Amino acid sequence: MNPAAVLPDLARLCLHTITTKPWSIETAAAKYSSAGVRGITVWRDALSGRDPAITGQLLRDHGLTIVSLCRGGFFPAPTAEGRAKARDDNRRAIAEAHALGAPLIVLVCGAVPGVPLPESRRQILAGIAALLPDCQAAGVRLAIEPLHPMYADSRSAVNTLGQANDMVEQLQSPHVGVAVDVYHLWWDPALEQEIARCGRLKALLAFHLCDWRTPTTDLLNDRGLMGEGCIPLRQIRAWVEAAGFRGFNEVEVFSTRHWATDQDDYLGTIIQAYREHA
Amino acid sequence: MNPAAVLPDLARLCLHTITTKPWSIETAAAKYSSAGVRGITVWRDALSGRDPAITGQLLRDHGLTIVSLCRGGFFPAPTAEGRAKARDDNRRAIAEAHALGAPLIVLVCGAVPGVPLPESRRQILAGIAALLPDCQAAGVRLAIEPLHPMYADSRSAVNTLGQANDMVEQLQSPHVGVAVDVYHLWWDPALEQEIARCGRLKALLAFHLCDWRTPTTDLLNDRGLMGEGCIPLRQIRAWVEAAGFRGFNEVEVFSTRHWATDQDDYLGTIIQAYREHA
Numbered sequence: 001m002n003p004a005a006v007l008p009d010l011a012r013l014c015l016h017t018i019t020t021k022p023w024s025i026e027t028a029a030a031k032y033s034s035a036g037v038r039g040i041t042v043w044r045d046a047l048s049g050r051d052p053a054i055t056g057q058l059l060r061d062h063g064l065t066i067v068s069l070c071r072g073g074f075f076p077a078p079t080a081e082g083r084a085k086a087r088d089d090n091r092r093a094i095a096e097a098h099a100l101g102a103p104l105i106v107l108v109c110g111a112v113p114g115v116p117l118p119e120s121r122r123q124i125l126a127g128i129a130a131l132l133p134d135c136q137a138a139g140v141r142l143a144i145e146p147l148h149p150m151y152a153d154s155r156s157a158v159n160t161l162g163q164a165n166d167m168v169e170q171l172q173s174p175h176v177g178v179a180v181d182v183y184h185l186w187w188d189p190a191l192e193q194e195i196a197r198c199g200r201l202k203a204l205l206a207f208h209l210c211d212w213r214t215p216t217t218d219l220l221n222d223r224g225l226m227g228e229g230c231i232p233l234r235q236i237r238a239w240v241e242a243a244g245f246r247g248f249n250e251v252e253v254f255s256t257r258h259w260a261t262d263q264d265d266y267l268g269t270i271i272q273a274y275r276e277h278a
Numbered sequence: 279m280n281p282a283a284v285l286p287d288l289a290r291l292c293l294h295t296i297t298t299k300p301w302s303i304e305t306a307a308a309k310y311s312s313a314g315v316r317g318i319t320v321w322r323d324a325l326s327g328r329d330p331a332i333t334g335q336l337l338r339d340h341g342l343t344i345v346s347l348c349r350g351g352f353f354p355a356p357t358a359e360g361r362a363k364a365r366d367d368n369r370r371a372i373a374e375a376h377a378l379g380a381p382l383i384v385l386v387c388g389a390v391p392g393v394p395l396p397e398s399r400r401q402i403l404a405g406i407a408a409l410l411p412d413c414q415a416a417g418v419r420l421a422i423e424p425l426h427p428m429y430a431d432s433r434s435a436v437n438t439l440g441q442a443n444d445m446v447e448q449l450q451s452p453h454v455g456v457a458v459d460v461y462h463l464w465w466d467p468a469l470e471q472e473i474a475r476c477g478r479l480k481a482l483l484a485f486h487l488c489d490w491r492t493p494t495t496d497l498l499n500d501r502g503l504m505g506e507g508c509i510p511l512r513q514i515r516a517w518v519e520a521a522g523f524r525g526f527n528e529v530e531v532f533s534t535r536h537w538a539t540d541q542d543d544y545l546g547t548i549i550q551a552y553r554e555h556a
């Protein structure tokens with residue numbers, strides 16, 4: 001399949017608040033809106049000390065579409081008490097998303113160094129299943145985000161799109177789908193076929209963009225902006241669009257390097273990178 | 279399948295020279311041998327400035343079995359000239375292995391940020407195929423080592439055991455097999471079945487041990503010693519042994535932290551970790 005064509009405009013550009021981490025959500029909303037960004041994904045830390053309903057209204061007043069809330073998950077724990085605590089936190093996330101007006105919560109599913117991966121995967125399935133009545137009541141969906149295998153120790157036992165698709169099939173709920181993040185999945189030889197399968201499952205709910213730098217100097221906070229790395233972004237976008245996805249292209253960049261720069265200049269650089277490389 | 283039983287002795291313990299990087303190969307050989315280690319895998323940098331035939335004899339004089347030479351590979355390149363250079367370097371590695379008396383070369387297959395992964399994979403297959411006559415003449419085998427997906431940008435476009443097994447099937451040569459390294463593969467949900475498949479292909483040529491630390495602070499040189507991390511070592515060893523593997527358990531630890539310690543003490547710690555956790 002040929003790579004996707006250049007994006008014609010910013011109509012489908014969404015930024016994650018963490019991408020411009022030094023800004024408060026109020027500053028981010030004003031700046032994104034002025035720059036022509038149309039979507040926002042809200043990280044929960046950005047809501048700290050705020051009423052999510054009021055923040056949601058503020059975002060909409062700026063003309064922004066609230067794409068999702070990041071993040072729920074972290075289901076596995078060595079004890080039943082730990083797992084109950086995780087369920088409670090996820091229920092709070094669902095309530096926050098509902099109040100904010102976010103239709104989707106992205107799930108970083110969790111992993112614990114002492115818990116075997118197959119057991120963590122069972123606990124993740126059980127954890128998601130327990131939330132489905134809350135999702136239905138709140139009108140909020142959950143997106144399983146498979147994470148790069150380098151996070152299998154402590155962040156997610158779901159490390160390929162194939163696994164996430166399997167979980168969607170097992171859960172069989174209109175409230176569960178998948179978030180495809182190029183950073184986590186670009187290396188997978190089965191990526192094209194699993195994106196197509198995700199589309200057939202009507203489960204492709206979100207698409208996250210950034211790039212993989214060479215060398216990568218930090219496992220968490222050295223992501224690249226689109227064009228700074230080796231990920232075939234337009235190839236993957238072509239697969240995602242061929243699978244029927246018509247949602248936002250979400251820019252999610254954790255970068256100590258970029259956070260240290262002037263964020264107004266950086267926003268301009270993000271938009272330029274989106275036009276040239278996404 | 280139940281985890282493997284405790285190893286009864288050191289008869290199958292092999293160390294990679296890079297594990298005790300501060301030591302010269304001559305020092306390593308003497309120390310390993312005194313400590314009861316029976317196998318050695320030689321990194322090419324350890325041979326620098328030496329006649330490999332003389333070094334090979336020295337190792338055997340210490341009672342050590344030479345398990346493999348690390349490493350060949352790095353086949354992909356943007357130009358035909360670059361690929362020809364890689365083939366030449368691999369031919370030198372085969373000659374070195376032959377002179378040293380190493381029956382096996384471990385391949386880090388290579389990747390280049392500007393070259394798409396499918397193209398790199400084709401170049402890797404072609405690169406290995408071109409070496410097969412040299413392997414046959416020298417009596418040296420090649421082990422494709424699938425590398426962790428976090429190295430897909432610049433070290434290897436082969437990132438799962440499934441891909442390595444597919445390549446073995448395509449190449450259909452008695453001189454090509456696979457090296458299974460727990461660090462690269464532990465996260466893979468298909469690992470048990472792919473190890474079994476590798477056994478059926480008679481391709482499981484090497485087994486490398488270390489551990490995955492939480493947090494991991496460096497993408498290259500923060501490996502853990504067995505027991506310092508979350509990899510289910512005895513579970514994976516049980517799968518490898520059920521697949522028919524009877525070779526050495528090779529300890530390969532890149533660790534700035536451990537290299538900075540007294541290497542005599544460290545050798546004792548390695549042996550203890552092998553007895554308690556491998």
